[in-house]
Amino acid sequence: MVSYKDEIIKAMKYLAEKPNSIFIGQSVRFKGTGLYWTIEEIDDSKKIETPIFEDIQLGISIGMALNGLIPISIFPRMDFLVLALNQLVNHLDKFEEMSDGQFKPKVIIRTSIGSVKPLFPGPQHSQDHTEALMKMCKNINIVKLTDKNFIMEEYKKAFLNDKSTILIELPDLYDS
Amino acid sequence: MILMIRMMNKQELIDFEKELVKRYLNREIRSPVHLSGGNEDQLIKIFRNVKPGDWIFSTYRSHYHALLKGVPRQWLLNWVLDNKSIHVMNKEHKIVTSSIVGGTISQAVGTAIAIKQKNENNHVWVFIGDMAASIGVFQDCLKYSVNNKLPIKFVIENNGLSTDTPSNEAWNMSEEDYNYQLKKFSEEFPECVIYYEYKRIYPHYGVGKRIDFETGRIIKTG
Numbered sequence: 001m002v003s004y005k006d007e008i009i010k011a012m013k014y015l016a017e018k019p020n021s022i023f024i025g026q027s028v029r030f031k032g033t034g035l036y037w038t039i040e041e042i043d044d045s046k047k048i049e050t051p052i053f054e055d056i057q058l059g060i061s062i063g064m065a066l067n068g069l070i071p072i073s074i075f076p077r078m079d080f081l082v083l084a085l086n087q088l089v090n091h092l093d094k095f096e097e098m099s100d101g102q103f104k105p106k107v108i109i110r111t112s113i114g115s116v117k118p119l120f121p122g123p124q125h126s127q128d129h130t131e132a133l134m135k136m137c138k139n140i141n142i143v144k145l146t147d148k149n150f151i152m153e154e155y156k157k158a159f160l161n162d163k164s165t166i167l168i169e170l171p172d173l174y175d176s
Numbered sequence: 177m178i179l180m181i182r183m184m185n186k187q188e189l190i191d192f193e194k195e196l197v198k199r200y201l202n203r204e205i206r207s208p209v210h211l212s213g214g215n216e217d218q219l220i221k222i223f224r225n226v227k228p229g230d231w232i233f234s235t236y237r238s239h240y241h242a243l244l245k246g247v248p249r250q251w252l253l254n255w256v257l258d259n260k261s262i263h264v265m266n267k268e269h270k271i272v273t274s275s276i277v278g279g280t281i282s283q284a285v286g287t288a289i290a291i292k293q294k295n296e297n298n299h300v301w302v303f304i305g306d307m308a309a310s311i312g313v314f315q316d317c318l319k320y321s322v323n324n325k326l327p328i329k330f331v332i333e334n335n336g337l338s339t340d341t342p343s344n345e346a347w348n349m350s351e352e353d354y355n356y357q358l359k360k361f362s363e364e365f366p367e368c369v370i371y372y373e374y375k376r377i378y379p380h381y382g383v384g385k386r387i388d389f390e391t392g393r394i395i396k397t398g
Contacts, residue, residue: 022293051316053316055282055313056285056313056316056317056320057282058282059279059281059282059283059285059286060282060283060285060286060289061286062282062283062286063282063284063285063286063287063288063289063290064286064287064289064290064293065286066272066283066286066287066290067231067287067290067291067294067296068290068294069290069293069294071286086276086279087279087282090274090276090279091274091276091279091283098260098263098265099265100260100265102265102266102267103265103267
Protein backbone atom coordinates (compact mmCIF):
# COMPACT_ATOMS: atom_id res chain seq x y z
CA MET A 1 0.00 0.00 0.00
CA VAL A 2 1.27 3.46 -0.89
CA SER A 3 1.04 5.59 2.24
CA TYR A 4 0.39 9.30 2.77
CA LYS A 5 4.07 9.70 3.60
CA ASP A 6 5.10 7.88 0.39
CA GLU A 7 3.02 10.35 -1.60
CA ILE A 8 4.69 13.28 0.16
CA ILE A 9 8.13 11.80 -0.59
CA LYS A 10 7.14 11.38 -4.24
CA ALA A 11 5.96 15.00 -4.41
CA MET A 12 9.20 16.25 -2.83
CA LYS A 13 11.25 14.31 -5.39
CA TYR A 14 9.15 15.87 -8.15
CA LEU A 15 9.91 19.36 -6.80
CA ALA A 16 13.59 18.55 -6.27
CA GLU A 17 13.97 17.65 -9.94
CA LYS A 18 13.10 21.20 -10.99
CA PRO A 19 16.23 23.22 -11.72
CA ASN A 20 15.14 26.38 -9.87
CA SER A 21 13.66 24.72 -6.79
CA ILE A 22 15.32 25.01 -3.41
CA PHE A 23 14.23 23.63 -0.04
CA ILE A 24 14.69 25.99 2.86
CA GLY A 25 13.92 25.85 6.57
CA GLN A 26 14.70 24.25 9.86
CA SER A 27 15.72 20.56 9.76
CA VAL A 28 15.95 20.27 6.01
CA ARG A 29 19.51 18.96 6.08
CA PHE A 30 19.56 17.45 9.56
CA LYS A 31 17.08 15.19 11.28
CA GLY A 32 15.01 16.66 14.08
CA THR A 33 11.47 16.96 12.81
CA GLY A 34 9.06 14.51 11.23
CA LEU A 35 9.13 16.32 7.91
CA TYR A 36 12.87 15.72 7.53
CA TRP A 37 12.29 12.05 6.67
CA THR A 38 10.29 13.07 3.60
CA ILE A 39 13.23 14.94 2.07
CA GLU A 40 16.02 12.81 3.45
CA GLU A 41 16.98 11.47 0.01
CA ILE A 42 17.12 14.88 -1.63
CA ASP A 43 20.63 16.11 -2.28
CA ASP A 44 21.97 18.67 0.20
CA SER A 45 22.84 21.00 -2.67
CA LYS A 46 19.09 21.61 -3.02
CA LYS A 47 18.67 22.54 0.64
CA ILE A 48 19.34 25.58 2.80
CA GLU A 49 19.29 24.92 6.52
CA THR A 50 18.30 28.07 8.39
CA PRO A 51 18.51 29.29 11.94
CA ILE A 52 15.16 29.28 13.74
CA PHE A 53 13.99 32.68 12.52
CA GLU A 54 10.69 31.97 10.84
CA ASP A 55 9.80 35.48 9.68
CA ILE A 56 13.28 35.96 8.23
CA GLN A 57 13.08 32.52 6.63
CA LEU A 58 9.94 33.51 4.77
CA GLY A 59 11.41 36.90 3.85
CA ILE A 60 14.47 35.12 2.46
CA SER A 61 12.15 32.81 0.53
CA ILE A 62 10.35 35.81 -0.97
CA GLY A 63 13.66 37.43 -1.90
CA MET A 64 14.86 34.24 -3.61
CA ALA A 65 11.57 34.05 -5.51
CA LEU A 66 11.95 37.68 -6.64
CA ASN A 67 15.18 36.63 -8.34
CA GLY A 68 13.84 33.56 -10.08
CA LEU A 69 14.15 30.66 -7.65
CA ILE A 70 11.19 28.58 -6.49
CA PRO A 71 11.62 28.07 -2.76
CA ILE A 72 9.88 25.30 -0.91
CA SER A 73 9.86 26.94 2.49
CA ILE A 74 9.32 24.41 5.24
CA PHE A 75 7.73 25.21 8.60
CA PRO A 76 7.52 21.87 10.39
CA ARG A 77 4.41 22.87 12.35
CA MET A 78 1.74 25.48 11.72
CA ASP A 79 2.44 26.83 15.21
CA PHE A 80 5.82 27.94 13.85
CA LEU A 81 4.41 29.41 10.63
CA VAL A 82 2.46 31.85 12.79
CA LEU A 83 5.81 33.46 13.64
CA ALA A 84 6.18 34.39 9.97
CA LEU A 85 2.85 36.20 9.63
CA ASN A 86 4.48 39.55 8.86
CA GLN A 87 6.18 38.23 5.75
CA LEU A 88 3.19 36.05 4.90
CA VAL A 89 0.30 38.49 5.30
CA ASN A 90 1.93 41.90 4.91
CA HIS A 91 4.33 40.96 2.15
CA LEU A 92 3.96 37.73 0.18
CA ASP A 93 0.19 38.10 0.04
CA LYS A 94 0.40 41.79 -0.99
CA PHE A 95 3.35 41.94 -3.39
CA GLU A 96 1.35 41.76 -6.60
CA GLU A 97 -1.10 44.40 -5.37
CA MET A 98 1.61 46.73 -4.05
CA SER A 99 3.64 46.49 -7.26
CA ASP A 100 0.76 46.80 -9.70
CA GLY A 101 1.41 43.27 -10.89
CA GLN A 102 5.12 43.78 -11.59
CA PHE A 103 6.35 41.38 -8.89
CA LYS A 104 4.69 38.01 -8.25
CA PRO A 105 7.10 36.10 -6.02
CA LYS A 106 6.02 32.48 -5.82
CA VAL A 107 6.80 30.55 -2.67
CA ILE A 108 5.61 27.03 -1.92
CA ILE A 109 5.06 26.86 1.83
CA ARG A 110 5.00 23.45 3.38
CA THR A 111 3.67 23.04 6.89
CA SER A 112 1.71 20.61 9.03
CA ILE A 113 -0.72 20.33 11.87
CA GLY A 114 1.27 18.63 14.57
CA SER A 115 0.41 15.01 15.18
CA VAL A 116 -1.34 14.22 18.45
CA LYS A 117 -0.73 10.45 18.40
CA PRO A 118 0.94 8.55 19.96
CA LEU A 119 2.31 11.55 21.87
CA PHE A 120 0.30 14.69 22.53
CA PRO A 121 2.70 17.59 22.02
CA GLY A 122 0.63 20.23 23.82
CA PRO A 123 -1.16 23.34 22.63
CA GLN A 124 1.87 25.02 21.07
CA HIS A 125 2.69 22.13 18.73
CA SER A 126 -0.71 21.01 17.44
CA GLN A 127 -2.68 24.06 16.33
CA ASP A 128 -4.71 24.22 13.14
CA HIS A 129 -4.84 27.82 11.84
CA THR A 130 -6.09 26.94 8.36
CA GLU A 131 -9.27 29.00 8.53
CA ALA A 132 -7.50 31.99 10.09
CA LEU A 133 -4.89 31.96 7.32
CA MET A 134 -7.63 31.77 4.70
CA LYS A 135 -9.20 34.88 6.20
CA MET A 136 -5.90 36.76 6.36
CA CYS A 137 -4.51 35.91 2.93
CA LYS A 138 -6.33 37.19 -0.15
CA ASN A 139 -3.91 36.04 -2.80
CA ILE A 140 -2.28 32.84 -1.56
CA ASN A 141 -3.73 29.43 -2.26
CA ILE A 142 -4.20 27.39 0.90
CA VAL A 143 -4.65 23.65 0.65
CA LYS A 144 -5.13 21.14 3.43
CA LEU A 145 -3.96 17.72 2.31
CA THR A 146 -6.64 15.50 3.78
CA ASP A 147 -6.57 12.80 1.08
CA LYS A 148 -3.34 11.07 0.11
CA ASN A 149 -4.65 10.51 -3.40
CA PHE A 150 -4.41 14.23 -4.16
CA ILE A 151 -1.04 15.01 -2.59
CA MET A 152 1.01 14.72 -5.78
CA GLU A 153 -1.59 16.62 -7.77
CA GLU A 154 -1.69 19.48 -5.26
CA TYR A 155 2.08 19.85 -5.12
CA LYS A 156 2.21 19.80 -8.94
CA LYS A 157 -0.43 22.52 -9.03
CA ALA A 158 1.53 24.54 -6.51
CA PHE A 159 4.61 24.29 -8.73
CA LEU A 160 2.82 25.15 -11.96
CA ASN A 161 0.58 27.87 -10.51
CA ASP A 162 1.58 31.54 -10.72
CA LYS A 163 0.56 32.13 -7.13
CA SER A 164 2.10 31.12 -3.85
CA THR A 165 0.58 28.13 -2.07
CA ILE A 166 0.51 26.93 1.52
CA LEU A 167 0.20 23.14 1.70
CA ILE A 168 -0.87 21.82 5.07
CA GLU A 169 0.02 18.22 5.81
CA LEU A 170 -1.44 15.95 8.46
CA PRO A 171 1.36 13.85 9.96
CA ASP A 172 -1.19 11.81 11.89
CA LEU A 173 -2.02 10.28 8.49
CA TYR A 174 1.60 9.69 7.40
CA ASP A 175 1.44 5.91 7.91
CA SER A 176 -2.04 5.43 6.52
CA MET B 177 17.40 46.28 -20.82
CA ILE B 178 18.47 49.20 -18.64
CA LEU B 179 20.57 51.86 -20.34
CA MET B 180 23.09 53.93 -18.44
CA ILE B 181 21.48 57.26 -17.70
CA ARG B 182 22.76 60.38 -16.00
CA MET B 183 22.30 60.31 -12.26
CA MET B 184 20.11 63.08 -10.84
CA ASN B 185 21.99 65.84 -9.07
CA LYS B 186 21.28 67.27 -5.64
CA GLN B 187 19.10 70.13 -6.81
CA GLU B 188 17.03 67.87 -9.05
CA LEU B 189 16.35 65.57 -6.12
CA ILE B 190 15.32 68.47 -3.89
CA ASP B 191 13.15 69.92 -6.63
CA PHE B 192 11.33 66.62 -7.12
CA GLU B 193 10.25 66.55 -3.50
CA LYS B 194 9.33 70.25 -3.64
CA GLU B 195 7.04 69.49 -6.54
CA LEU B 196 5.37 66.79 -4.44
CA VAL B 197 4.83 69.34 -1.66
CA LYS B 198 3.07 71.58 -4.17
CA ARG B 199 0.98 68.72 -5.51
CA TYR B 200 0.10 67.59 -1.99
CA LEU B 201 -1.08 71.06 -0.99
CA ASN B 202 -2.99 71.19 -4.25
CA ARG B 203 -4.83 68.04 -3.09
CA GLU B 204 -3.51 65.90 -5.95
CA ILE B 205 -2.12 63.25 -3.57
CA ARG B 206 -4.58 61.43 -1.32
CA SER B 207 -2.23 59.13 0.53
CA PRO B 208 0.65 59.46 2.98
CA VAL B 209 3.88 60.68 1.38
CA HIS B 210 7.19 60.20 3.18
CA LEU B 211 9.42 62.82 1.62
CA SER B 212 13.17 62.49 1.38
CA GLY B 213 15.45 65.36 2.18
CA GLY B 214 18.67 66.27 3.94
CA ASN B 215 20.63 63.23 2.77
CA GLU B 216 21.26 64.09 -0.89
CA ASP B 217 25.06 64.27 -0.66
CA GLN B 218 25.39 60.97 1.22
CA LEU B 219 23.12 59.11 -1.21
CA ILE B 220 24.69 60.54 -4.34
CA LYS B 221 28.05 59.28 -3.09
CA ILE B 222 26.66 55.80 -2.31
CA PHE B 223 24.83 55.48 -5.61
CA ARG B 224 28.03 56.10 -7.57
CA ASN B 225 28.82 52.49 -6.68
CA VAL B 226 25.40 51.07 -7.56
CA LYS B 227 25.29 49.30 -10.92
CA PRO B 228 22.22 49.26 -13.19
CA GLY B 229 21.69 45.53 -12.61
CA ASP B 230 21.86 45.81 -8.83
CA TRP B 231 18.81 45.39 -6.61
CA ILE B 232 17.57 48.12 -4.28
CA PHE B 233 15.49 47.28 -1.20
CA SER B 234 14.12 50.24 0.65
CA THR B 235 11.41 51.59 2.90
CA TYR B 236 8.35 53.83 2.73
CA ARG B 237 10.79 56.75 2.28
CA SER B 238 12.27 55.71 -1.03
CA HIS B 239 11.91 58.52 -3.58
CA TYR B 240 15.61 59.40 -3.61
CA HIS B 241 16.65 55.76 -3.82
CA ALA B 242 14.38 55.21 -6.81
CA LEU B 243 15.47 58.37 -8.64
CA LEU B 244 19.16 57.72 -8.06
CA LYS B 245 18.79 54.15 -9.29
CA GLY B 246 17.48 55.59 -12.54
CA VAL B 247 13.72 55.41 -12.26
CA PRO B 248 12.46 58.18 -14.59
CA ARG B 249 11.19 61.27 -12.80
CA GLN B 250 7.85 61.16 -14.59
CA TRP B 251 7.31 57.47 -13.78
CA LEU B 252 7.84 58.13 -10.09
CA LEU B 253 5.68 61.24 -10.16
CA ASN B 254 2.83 59.24 -11.74
CA TRP B 255 3.30 56.48 -9.16
CA VAL B 256 3.07 58.98 -6.29
CA LEU B 257 0.08 60.73 -7.83
CA ASP B 258 -1.52 57.29 -8.04
CA ASN B 259 -1.25 57.24 -4.21
CA LYS B 260 1.44 54.58 -4.00
CA SER B 261 4.36 56.56 -2.61
CA ILE B 262 4.35 54.37 0.48
CA HIS B 263 5.46 51.35 -1.56
CA VAL B 264 7.47 52.26 -4.63
CA MET B 265 8.06 49.15 -6.74
CA ASN B 266 9.79 49.05 -10.10
CA LYS B 267 10.73 45.72 -11.63
CA GLU B 268 12.73 47.17 -14.53
CA HIS B 269 15.01 48.99 -12.12
CA LYS B 270 14.85 46.23 -9.50
CA ILE B 271 13.40 48.33 -6.72
CA VAL B 272 11.46 46.72 -3.88
CA THR B 273 10.08 48.57 -0.87
CA SER B 274 7.77 47.98 2.05
CA SER B 275 5.78 50.18 4.35
CA ILE B 276 6.47 47.84 7.27
CA VAL B 277 9.60 48.75 9.27
CA GLY B 278 12.31 46.23 8.52
CA GLY B 279 10.06 44.48 5.99
CA THR B 280 12.50 44.19 3.12
CA ILE B 281 15.67 43.30 5.01
CA SER B 282 15.19 39.53 4.92
CA GLN B 283 13.89 39.72 1.35
CA ALA B 284 17.11 41.45 0.36
CA VAL B 285 19.07 38.59 1.93
CA GLY B 286 17.02 36.10 -0.09
CA THR B 287 17.71 37.93 -3.32
CA ALA B 288 21.42 37.98 -2.47
CA ILE B 289 21.31 34.20 -1.88
CA ALA B 290 19.69 33.75 -5.30
CA ILE B 291 22.38 35.91 -6.93
CA LYS B 292 25.03 33.68 -5.37
CA GLN B 293 23.22 30.46 -6.30
CA LYS B 294 22.86 31.58 -9.90
CA ASN B 295 26.44 32.89 -10.12
CA GLU B 296 25.23 36.33 -11.12
CA ASN B 297 27.58 39.25 -10.66
CA ASN B 298 25.18 41.91 -9.45
CA HIS B 299 24.67 43.13 -5.91
CA VAL B 300 21.94 43.91 -3.38
CA TRP B 301 21.67 47.23 -1.55
CA VAL B 302 19.25 47.48 1.33
CA PHE B 303 18.47 50.87 2.84
CA ILE B 304 17.13 50.90 6.38
CA GLY B 305 16.33 53.50 8.99
CA ASP B 306 18.03 53.66 12.35
CA MET B 307 15.22 51.99 14.27
CA ALA B 308 15.19 49.06 11.82
CA ALA B 309 18.96 48.81 12.30
CA SER B 310 18.57 48.57 16.05
CA ILE B 311 16.14 45.64 16.09
CA GLY B 312 16.59 41.91 15.73
CA VAL B 313 15.72 41.39 12.08
CA PHE B 314 18.66 43.51 10.92
CA GLN B 315 21.12 41.97 13.31
CA ASP B 316 20.11 38.42 12.38
CA CYS B 317 20.21 39.22 8.65
CA LEU B 318 23.60 40.91 8.95
CA LYS B 319 25.03 37.92 10.82
CA TYR B 320 23.60 35.51 8.25
CA SER B 321 24.88 37.59 5.31
CA VAL B 322 28.39 37.96 6.71
CA ASN B 323 28.65 34.25 7.51
CA ASN B 324 27.45 33.31 4.03
CA LYS B 325 29.53 35.97 2.24
CA LEU B 326 26.49 37.28 0.41
CA PRO B 327 26.69 40.05 -2.18
CA ILE B 328 24.77 42.55 -0.08
CA LYS B 329 25.33 45.99 1.45
CA PHE B 330 23.19 47.32 4.29
CA VAL B 331 22.97 51.11 4.36
CA ILE B 332 21.92 52.48 7.76
CA GLU B 333 20.33 55.90 7.36
CA ASN B 334 20.29 57.39 10.82
CA ASN B 335 18.03 60.42 11.22
CA GLY B 336 17.46 59.63 14.89
CA LEU B 337 13.70 59.42 14.53
CA SER B 338 11.19 56.57 14.39
CA THR B 339 8.10 58.22 12.95
CA ASP B 340 8.58 61.37 15.06
CA THR B 341 9.80 59.69 18.26
CA PRO B 342 13.48 60.19 19.09
CA SER B 343 14.77 56.63 18.61
CA ASN B 344 17.24 56.89 21.48
CA GLU B 345 14.42 57.82 23.86
CA ALA B 346 12.53 54.70 22.86
CA TRP B 347 15.57 52.63 23.80
CA ASN B 348 16.24 54.72 26.91
CA MET B 349 19.74 55.57 25.73
CA SER B 350 21.65 58.77 25.23
CA GLU B 351 21.76 59.96 21.63
CA GLU B 352 25.52 59.56 21.65
CA ASP B 353 25.38 55.92 22.80
CA TYR B 354 22.57 55.13 20.38
CA ASN B 355 24.50 56.53 17.41
CA TYR B 356 27.71 54.82 18.53
CA GLN B 357 26.03 51.40 18.62
CA LEU B 358 24.73 51.79 15.09
CA LYS B 359 27.95 53.20 13.69
CA LYS B 360 29.83 50.26 15.17
CA PHE B 361 28.18 47.89 12.66
CA SER B 362 29.96 49.68 9.81
CA GLU B 363 33.28 49.55 11.66
CA GLU B 364 32.92 45.88 12.49
CA PHE B 365 31.60 44.82 9.07
CA PRO B 366 32.84 47.47 6.61
CA GLU B 367 32.37 45.10 3.67
CA CYS B 368 28.67 44.79 4.46
CA VAL B 369 27.50 47.96 6.22
CA ILE B 370 27.53 51.65 5.31
CA TYR B 371 26.43 54.13 7.98
CA TYR B 372 25.55 57.77 7.77
CA GLU B 373 23.72 60.34 9.84
CA TYR B 374 21.48 63.12 8.57
CA LYS B 375 18.81 65.51 9.72
CA ARG B 376 15.38 64.94 8.24
CA ILE B 377 13.88 68.10 6.77
CA TYR B 378 10.33 66.87 6.31
CA PRO B 379 8.04 65.31 8.94
CA HIS B 380 7.54 61.55 9.15
CA TYR B 381 4.83 61.86 6.54
CA GLY B 382 3.13 64.75 4.83
CA VAL B 383 4.60 68.16 4.13
CA GLY B 384 4.41 69.89 7.48
CA LYS B 385 1.01 71.40 6.83
CA ARG B 386 -2.35 69.74 7.26
CA ILE B 387 -5.00 70.61 4.78
CA ASP B 388 -8.73 70.18 4.55
CA PHE B 389 -9.06 68.01 1.47
CA GLU B 390 -12.55 69.33 0.80
CA THR B 391 -11.68 73.03 0.74
CA GLY B 392 -7.92 73.07 0.32
CA ARG B 393 -7.63 75.27 3.40
CA ILE B 394 -4.55 74.74 5.57
CA ILE B 395 -5.87 73.74 8.97
CA LYS B 396 -2.67 73.06 10.87
CA THR B 397 1.05 73.62 10.45
CA GLY B 398 3.59 71.13 11.72
